[in-house]
Structure formats: structure tokens, C-alpha cells
Amino acid sequence: ETGVTQSPTHLIKTRGQQVTLRCSSQSGHNTVSWYQQALGQGPQFIFQYYREEENGRGNFPPRFSGLQFPNYSSELNVNALELDDSALYLCASSSTGMKTQYFGPGTRLLVL
């Protein structure tokens, strides 16, 4: 059974640029959630995707957007990057009706 994978592992961008992060869900899981974890903090929920549609969103501006594909993989897009967007971005997958979320290793984003 393949776990949750994310790419890239690290990324450096400059303020104002756009970034796309990718996530492959665990085998058999149809729901993907994205979280932002600032240094020394707990993860913060960005949004969740189910059946290729957004299914819940946290307190993040519209410049954070996402996609889910028919194979349940997902992308997180962030436009107009700000310095405060520097964080570890985590993807978690789960299955309908099952509460447990399994996290990937994350993508470390640094905005200069």
C-alpha cells in the first residue's frame, strides 16, 4: 500500500510569484485535505477536496486554490506569494466515512 506522497520536497520562491504543490493520495482514499504549518505551530486547515470539488475551506484567502483529479491526486496553487506564506504545506488523504487522515511528508516553501 502506497502512502501519501508530495512534490516537490522543498521550494524557494520570491514574493509575488505563483506556486503549485502536488499530492498523491494513499491507495483507496478519495478525499484530500491541505494544511499549512508555520514553524513551531500546529497545522492549519486550508481546504478539502472530494469528488473533484472543494468540500470545506478554512480561513485562507482566495489566492489559495486547489484541484482534485479523477485519480484523487490533488494540487494546491498559491498566487501572489507573500512572505508569510513560508511554511510546510501538508497534504492528508482519507476515505469517505472514515475520520482518519494520513499525512504526507510535506513541501517546505520559502518565500523571499
Added chain:
Amino acid sequence: QQQVKQSPQSLIVQKGGISIINCAYENTAFDYFPWYQQFPGKGPALLIAIRPDVSEKKEGRFTISFNKSAKQFSLHIMDSQPGDSATYFCAASKGNTDKLIFGTGTRLQVFP
């Protein structure tokens, strides 16, 4: 608004001792309470989880104690080992969105 409060922020325990981390929540609609373990540079890994109809759950050296009336739950790590040194997060979720609300984390250090 911090919906899940976690304490202590850091904890130092001797090998073989008991580590205790506490969390309190505000929203009585929460129906799922997991604990995650995170090593530096890695994504959170699920340790153990509990639902509010159970007062205690044990898996190996890890035990969750749940007090519904006090809106508190805690993680006990018995016979703590140096390999347990990590950051621990409590979390809570409700309903079908499965949005996890995380605590602020506890950095545990176990010394030989």
C-alpha cells in the same frame, strides 16, 4: 480563535517515565479526537484516536483518557523512550468535512 488548547508547550522526561500531554476543547460538536506525532522535517503520523463515547483507549504504550464533561482529553506515554522524542499534536474534528483543528503542539524530549 483557538478551539483546541494544548499543554505543556514542552516536556522533558527521563527514560522509562510517563509523559502526559493535555488538551482542552470548546466545541461540543467535535466527535473525533486524534493524536499525531511529528518528527523534524516529517509530516504528522497518527498515533491513536478516540471518539467521545469512550473514556479511555489504549494502544501499546499510548493511552488516551477522555473526559467529556470537562471537555478535556490527554495522551499518556508509558515507559517513555528516547525514540519518542518528537512533537505531539492533539486535534479534533466534527461532521463529514473532517477538518482537523490542531493544538499548538508539545515538544517531548526523553533523556536516557
